[in-house]
Amino acid sequence: GDSVTQMEGPVTLSEEAFLTINCTYTATGYPSLFWYVQYPGEGLQLLLKATKADDKGSNKGFEATYRKETTSFHLEKGSVQVSDSAVYFCALRGTGNQFYFGTGTSLTVIP
Amino acid sequence: NAGVMQNPRHLVRRRGQEARLRCSPMKGHSHVYWYRQLPEEGLKFMVYLQKENIIDESGMPKERFSAEFPKEGPSILRIQQVVRGDSAAYFCASSPQADTQYFGPGTRLTVL
Numbered sequence: 001g002d003s004v005t006q007m008e009g010p011v012t013l014s015e016e017a018f019l020t021i022n023c024t025y026t027a028t029g030y031p032s033l034f035w036y037v038q039y040p041g042e043g044l045q046l047l048l049k050a051t052k053a054d055d056k057g058s059n060k061g062f063e064a065t066y067r068k069e070t071t072s073f074h075l076e077k078g079s080v081q082v083s084d085s086a087v088y089f090c091a092l093r094g095t096g097n098q099f100y101f102g103t104g105t106s107l108t109v110i111p
Numbered sequence: 112n113a114g115v116m117q118n119p120r121h122l123v124r125r126r127g128q129e130a131r132l133r134c135s136p137m138k139g140h141s142h143v144y145w146y147r148q149l150p151e152e153g154l155k156f157m158v159y160l161q162k163e164n165i166i167d168e169s170g171m172p173k174e175r176f177s178a179e180f181p182k183e184g185p186s187i188l189r190i191q192q193v194v195r196g197d198s199a200a201y202f203c204a205s206s207p208q209a210d211t212q213y214f215g216p217g218t219r220l221t222v223l
């Protein structure tokens with residue numbers, strides 16, 4: 001069945017460091033891929049998405065490219081800020097319109 | 112356009128009581144999803160509904176849990192005879208056409 005596997009955390013980085021959070025997926029067909037962010041005590045917010053192979057989603061300095069050949073959708077940011085501290089979830093929408101979420105990666109950015 | 116609304120934000124119940132969680136989707140959204148999040152864990156899918164129909168309830172426990180999304184009014188997730196293990200954050204998400212999901216702030220259920 002469809003599933004998402006993402007890098008386990010927690011991840012701790014210094015401000016202005018480069019961020020990569022790995023995400024790979026298993027799916028039949030051509031799923032849409034998403035990254036969501038969850039700040040403490042809040043619900044998930046859509047960060048970015050890509051709907052077909054080679055698409056790049058981007059928002060607030062974050063980027064992720066839909067790689068069909070490696071079934072990956074890694075999240076990257078060139079220079080993280082303290083305000084980026086949150087939990088990040090990779091997700092896919094399968095052919096049955098059900099969404100599958102990774103277990104989340106906690107990021108802490110220290111000044 | 113108001114976002115997804117959930118209420119209550121916090122709910123405390125004693126073992127054996129009933130919990131009712133409400134979700135009002137964004138205007139124009141006819142797809143609703145419910146998820147459960149346990150501390151330090153990811154989201155677990157529970158149920159997917161469209162107006163007046165349950166599309167997929169494969170993630171919902173067979174007993175004590177039920178969900179509905181009536182023609183009028185919010186979607187309701189109902190937990191009967193709650194137990195301590197039901198303590199979690201419950202999130203609702205809505206979608207216009209089963210595309211991108213927009214999440215509510217969640218209801219944090221505590222069972223004493």
